[in-house]
Amino acid sequence: MATNGANAIELKNVKVFYSDKLAVDNVSIPILKNKITAFIGPSGCGKSTVLRSINRMNDLIPGARVEGEINYHGKNLYAPNVDPVEVRRRIGMVFQKPNPFPKSIYDNVAYGPRLLGVTDKRTLDEIVERSIKGSFLWDEVKTDLKKSGLALSGGQQQRLCIARTIAIEPDVILMDEPCSALDPIATQAIEELMKELVKSYTIVIVTHNMQQAQRVSDFTAFYSIRKAEESGGVERRWGVLGEYAPTDQLFSNPKSEETERYIRGEFG
Amino acid sequence: MAATTNTPSRAVERIKDEAAFTAGLRNRHLQGNIWKYFFQAAIVIGIIALLTLMFNVVNRIVGLVAVREIVDPATLADGRDLATLSAEELARIYSDYRLSGANTDGGRVFLRDNVIGRDTFQANPQAPMSQLLPNANLPPEVGALTFSELQPADTQVVLAAAAGQATLLDAVITEIVGREVLEAWTFTESTFNRAAIEERLASNEDWADARLEWRSWLNPQFLTTRMTTIAADSGVRAALLGSLVTIALTVLIAFPLGVGTAIYLEEYSTGNSWFENFIETNIRNLAGVPSIIYGLLGLAIFVRALESITQGRTIISAALTMALLILPVIIINAQEALRAVPPSIREASFGLGATRWQTVWNQVLPAAMPGILTGTILGMSRAIGETAPLIIVGAATFIATDPGLTSRFTVLPIQIYTWTKDPRQGFSEIAAATIVLLLIVLLLFNATAIILRQRFRRKLSG
Numbered sequence: 001m002a003t004n005g006a007n008a009i010e011l012k013n014v015k016v017f018y019s020d021k022l023a024v025d026n027v028s029i030p031i032l033k034n035k036i037t038a039f040i041g042p043s044g045c046g047k048s049t050v051l052r053s054i055n056r057m058n059d060l061i062p063g064a065r066v067e068g069e070i071n072y073h074g075k076n077l078y079a080p081n082v083d084p085v086e087v088r089r090r091i092g093m094v095f096q097k098p099n100p101f102p103k104s105i106y107d108n109v110a111y112g113p114r115l116l117g118v119t120d121k122r123t124l125d126e127i128v129e130r131s132i133k134g135s136f137l138w139d140e141v142k143t144d145l146k147k148s149g150l151a152l153s154g155g156q157q158q159r160l161c162i163a164r165t166i167a168i169e170p171d172v173i174l175m176d177e178p179c180s181a182l183d184p185i186a187t188q189a190i191e192e193l194m195k196e197l198v199k200s201y202t203i204v205i206v207t208h209n210m211q212q213a214q215r216v217s218d219f220t221a222f223y224s225i226r227k228a229e230e231s232g233g234v235e236r237r238w239g240v241l242g243e244y245a246p247t248d249q250l251f252s253n254p255k256s257e258e259t260e261r262y263i264r265g266e267f268g
Numbered sequence: 269m270a271a272t273t274n275t276p277s278r279a280v281e282r283i284k285d286e287a288a289f290t291a292g293l294r295n296r297h298l299q300g301n302i303w304k305y306f307f308q309a310a311i312v313i314g315i316i317a318l319l320t321l322m323f324n325v326v327n328r329i330v331g332l333v334a335v336r337e338i339v340d341p342a343t344l345a346d347g348r349d350l351a352t353l354s355a356e357e358l359a360r361i362y363s364d365y366r367l368s369g370a371n372t373d374g375g376r377v378f379l380r381d382n383v384i385g386r387d388t389f390q391a392n393p394q395a396p397m398s399q400l401l402p403n404a405n406l407p408p409e410v411g412a413l414t415f416s417e418l419q420p421a422d423t424q425v426v427l428a429a430a431a432g433q434a435t436l437l438d439a440v441i442t443e444i445v446g447r448e449v450l451e452a453w454t455f456t457e458s459t460f461n462r463a464a465i466e467e468r469l470a471s472n473e474d475w476a477d478a479r480l481e482w483r484s485w486l487n488p489q490f491l492t493t494r495m496t497t498i499a500a501d502s503g504v505r506a507a508l509l510g511s512l513v514t515i516a517l518t519v520l521i522a523f524p525l526g527v528g529t530a531i532y533l534e535e536y537s538t539g540n541s542w543f544e545n546f547i548e549t550n551i552r553n554l555a556g557v558p559s560i561i562y563g564l565l566g567l568a569i570f571v572r573a574l575e576s577i578t579q580g581r582t583i584i585s586a587a588l589t590m591a592l593l594i595l596p597v598i599i600i601n602a603q604e605a606l607r608a609v610p611p612s613i614r615e616a617s618f619g620l621g622a623t624r625w626q627t628v629w630n631q632v633l634p635a636a637m638p639g640i641l642t643g644t645i646l647g648m649s650r651a652i653g654e655t656a657p658l659i660i661v662g663a664a665t666f667i668a669t670d671p672g673l674t675s676r677f678t679v680l681p682i683q684i685y686t687w688t689k690d691p692r693q694g695f696s697e698i699a700a701a702t703i704v705l706l707l708i709v710l711l712l713f714n715a716t717a718i719i720l721r722q723r724f725r726r727k728l729s730g
Contacts, residue, residue, distance in 0.1 A: 060618060062538050089621030099612035101631060111630070112620040161616070168620060 008033040008172055008202040009054060009091075012069040016049050019063035024049050024239045026068075029221050031172070036194060036203045038213035038247065041223030042267060046239025047206045050223070051174050054204065055091035056084040072172075089116070092170035096177040098157035100149030100164075105132070105141050108149045108160055112168035127167050135163035136193050155186025162193065166201070173197065175205040179212065191216050210263060213247065220247045222259050328700035329485045332458035334469055335500070336478040338446040350437060350445075358436035359428035365444045367420055374420035375427055378439060382494075383431045387675055389415065397426055404430035438493065442501040449500040449694040450478050458482070486701035495666060499687075499694025504702055506667040507683040510583065511652060511709065513671060514679055517587030518594065518651050523644055525591070526598030530640075533599075534606040535628050555596035562593045563660030571661055579674040581662030586677065589661050590654065594647030601643020605636040638721040645717035649710055655681040680706045 009031040016024040024046035031037050031054075039047035049058070056077060058064040070077045077087050100108050109128045110118075118124060128145070132138045137159045141147070149160050158178055165173055175194075179187040194203060194216050207213050213220055224242040227235055243250060243259045254260040261267060282288070341350050344361055353361075363375040380389050384400050392400070397418075398411030410425050418426065427436065441447070453465055469475055483500075493503030529551075537544045566589025570578050578585040609632050617627040633640075664676045665686040671677040680702055687699035 055619070057615065057619065060615070062540065085621055085623050088619055092621075093615075093619035095612065095615060095619070097612060099610075099616045101613060101616065102635060111617075115620060115622050115626055115630075164616075164620065 006033045007031065008072070010069075010071040011050070011054075012071065014050065014053065014066065014068040014070060016046065016053055016058065017065040017067070018061070020065075021236075022238045024223075025226070027221075027223075027241045028068075029241065029244045031202060031204055032219060033202050034198055034200075035218040036198050036205060036216055037219045037221065038217035039204065039206045039221050039223060040208075040210060040213050040262075041239070041242065042225060042262065043208075044237060044239070045223035045225050047221075047223045048176055049239070051176055051204060051206050052093075054172075055093055055174055056087045057093060059084050089168060090170055091172040091174060092165035092168065094158070094161050094165055094173060094175045094178050097181050098154055098161055100152070100157050100160050102148065102150055104146045105149050105152070105160060106145040109163050109167050112164060116168065131163040131167040132160075134166050134197070135159045136189065136196075137163055153186070155182050155189055158182060158186070158190060159193065162190075162197070166197070170201065172202045172204065175203065177206050177208060180208060187212070210251075210265075214251055217247045220245065220250045222250065222254075222262065224258050224262070325700050325703050327454045327456055328697050329455075329704055330458075331453045331455045331483065331697075332462070332465055332480050333452045333483045333500070333694075334450040334475060334478045334480055335483075336448050336450055336475070338448055339444055341441075341445050344440070344444065350440060353433075353437070355431070355433040355436055356424075356428040358433060358440055359424045359431070362436060362440050362444065363420055363424045363427065365440075374423050376415075376418065376423055379418075379423060379427055379431075380415065381669065382435070382439075383427065384415075385669060387669075387672065401426070401430045406430070442496055442498065446498065447500055448498070450475055452483070452694055452697050485697045486704055490698070490701055491705070494669070499690075499692065499698050502698055504680065504683060504698075504705060506669065506671060507678045507680045507702070508705065508709075510663075510667070510671045510677040511679040511681075511706075513673070514583055514587050514590060514677070515648060515652050515713075517583065517673075518590040519644065519648055521587060521591035522594050522598055522647065526595050526644075526647075527602050527640055529595075529599050530602030530606055531628060531633075534603050535624065535632065551596050551599050555600060558656075559593055559654050560656040560660060562589055563657030565589070565592065566657060566661045581664075581676060582674045583671055583677045584673055586658055586661050586663065586679075589657050590651045593654065593657060594651050597647040597650065598640075598643050601646060602636070602640045605639025605643065606632060608639060609635045634724070637724045641717055641721050641724070645714060648713055648717075652710060652713070653681055653706070655685055658682055659685075680709070 007030045011027050011029050011031070014024070014027045015022065027050055029037075039051060041047050052058045053066045054070060054077075058066065066078055072087075072090070075082070101111060103111070106128055109131050110124045113124060113127050118127070129138070132141065137156060140156060141152070141160075149157065152160060158181075162173075162178075179190050182190065191212065194205070197203060205213075205217065221244045222242040223239050225237055226240050227237050230236050242262075243254060243256055245255070250259065251263060254263060344350065345353055345357065350358075359375070362378070366373055366375045366378070380386065388400060393416075394414055396412050396414055397404075398406055398408075400415070404426070406426060406429050410422050413422060431439075453461075458465065466480065469478060469480060490503050491508060492505055493501070494505050495507075496502045533544065533548060566585060570585040570588045571580055574585075578588065613631050613635060614627055617631045618624075622630070658679060659682065662676075663678050663682045665678060665682060667676060667678045669675070684699050684702045684706065687695045687702065690696075690699075
C-alpha cells in the first residue's frame, strides 16, 4: 500500500455524447490506485457510460463521442495519438453478463496473452494457472481445463471472465455490474475476490446494489439525472456527478439531499 | 358521469361471462385446429409431389431393354471372347474395321482424339509420336514418326502400345459390335407387364435377333465412360468431371469474395454512408436477378472481353459466371450469420485488447462459420443445378474428352437437357440416370456441409 493515495486515473470535465445528444455532463473524479471505486446511481444516470469511456469501449458505438480529459499516468486517453487497443490492454473490463468465449476454459484465459503474441506452451500454462488461481476458480476447474467455458455456472463464468482479464496483467479493472446476473452466494464469492484483487489492481465497479458498494468499495461516486424540457414538450435527460466521497462518509453523512434520498431507497 | 361508471361495469360483466367464455373457447380451439390441419395438408401435398417426382425419375433408371448386337462379337475373333484378347489383337481388329467401309482412317482419329488428346495434339501437330505419347513404350522407328507420317500398320502399333487393353476393348464394343437398344421399358412396366413386353418382342419381325435383358442405366460404367452417340454406350464422365471442376472453382472464387464482403459490411463499415446502403440494397436485388442475365453478363465479360485470360468458352468462364451468380447468396447468408454472433463476444474480445481483425478472426468468424457454411451450400446447390447461364456462356453438348480448365466443357444439367430432348431410344433413360446422379452429388455436398457445420458447432459449445 505504498502507493496509497496516488491517482491511477483522473477524469476531468468528462462529457459523453451519443450522436450529439449529451448523455453525461461534466464528470470530474479521481480513481485512486489500489482502491475500489464504486459508481452508484439510478437507472439512466450514465454510470456505465462513464465506466465504458475509461477504457474507450464507447469507441465501438457509432456516434459516441467523449469530451474532456481522462488522464492515465498523466496522459489523456483521448489524445489523438493514443491507440484504444493499448488502452484496453492496460484497463481491462468485466461485463454485466458473464461472457466467456465459446471455447475451453484454458483457451478463454490464454486468449489475451495469445493476442499479445505469447505462443510458448509453458508460459501460457503458467499464466493460465496463475490467473485462474487468482480468481479463486482453480480448485473447481483444475481437472477439466478443456471443458467449454460455457459449461460453467454463472458465478464460475464470471470468475473465469475475471481470470481472463487478469491474465493480461492490466493496471485497472473496470467491472460493469458484475454481480447483477448472479445469485447471492456467487455474488459473495466475487466480492471476496474483489477485496483480494484490489491488493494488486485498481478496481472501478458499477453497481445497482448499494449494500454491495458499501461492503466492497473505498470510494463512491453517486450519479444522478438532470431533466430539461425542450421545445415541443420533449424531455431531455442526462447524467451528472452528484457526489464523490470516501464510501463511509458518503453513506453515513451525505452532503446532498438527493444522495441521501437515493441511499435511503426513495428512488432508484 | 353515470355513463362512465356504467360502461366499465358492462365490460367487466362481459369479461366475466362464463357461458360466453365456454362457447368462445370451443370456437378458439376449433379455429386453431383448422389451421393445424391446413398446415399438415400442406406438408402431405409437398411430400406426395416430391415422391411422385422421385418415383418418375427412379422408375426409368432400371428396367428391361430389348438389345441387338449389330455385329456378332464371335465373328470378330474366331469365336474367342473379346475380353480375353490382347491389346495388339484388339488394335488390329479396330484398325482393320476402320480401314473398311466408310471409315478409312485406320483408327487415326481415335488415336488423335481419345489417346493423344485433341488439345495435346493441336498444341504440337508436327511432334513425333514418342513426344506426344511419352508414357507409351513405342518401338523407336514408330516413335520417330509424326502423326501425318503414320501408316495403318504404324497406327496399330501405337494404339496397342498407348491405348491399353480396356480402352481398345471399349472402342471395339461400342464402335464395331455396336449394341443397339431397340426399346427400353420402365421398372414398373418391366415388373408388372413382362408378358406384354415379350409378346411385343416376338411379334415384331425386325427384332428377331433382339433379346430382352435387365439393365440398370445408372451403373459404374455410365460414370466412367465418355459420351458416344449411342445411348446405351454413352457415359457422363465428361459432364460429371465438368460439374465437379466448375463447382470447385466457383466456390473457390465465390467463398472468399463473398465472406470478405460480408465481413466488411458487418464488421468494418459503419453502415451510415449512402454508398454502403446502396451496395447493400444492390446485393439484395442481385440475389433475385434471373440466372440467364448472369449468363449474358458472363458471355460479355468473361467469354468475350477477357478472352485472353479465360480462353473463351471454358470452365474458367463458366466458374466465374457461376461465382457471380452465387455471390449474393453467400454474402447475404454470411451477413446474417455474422449479425447473429452475440455482441457480448465482440465486447469481451475488444475488452481484452484485441484489434478489430483479431476479434473478427478469432471470435466472430468461428462463431459465424456454421451459418456461413449453410449459405455457401445453398449457393453451391443452386450453382450445380444451373443450366441457363451455362448455355449462354457456351457449354458444349457433346464432349468426348475429359475437361481441362481451358477446354470446352459440359456439365450434368446441360447433359440432362440435351438427352431429354433426344427422341431416340434410350436417351430419356440416360437422362433419368443423370438426374439421379446429379441428386446424389447434391446430397453428398449437403452431407459434407452438414458434417462440417456440426463439427464447428460442437467445437463452439465445447
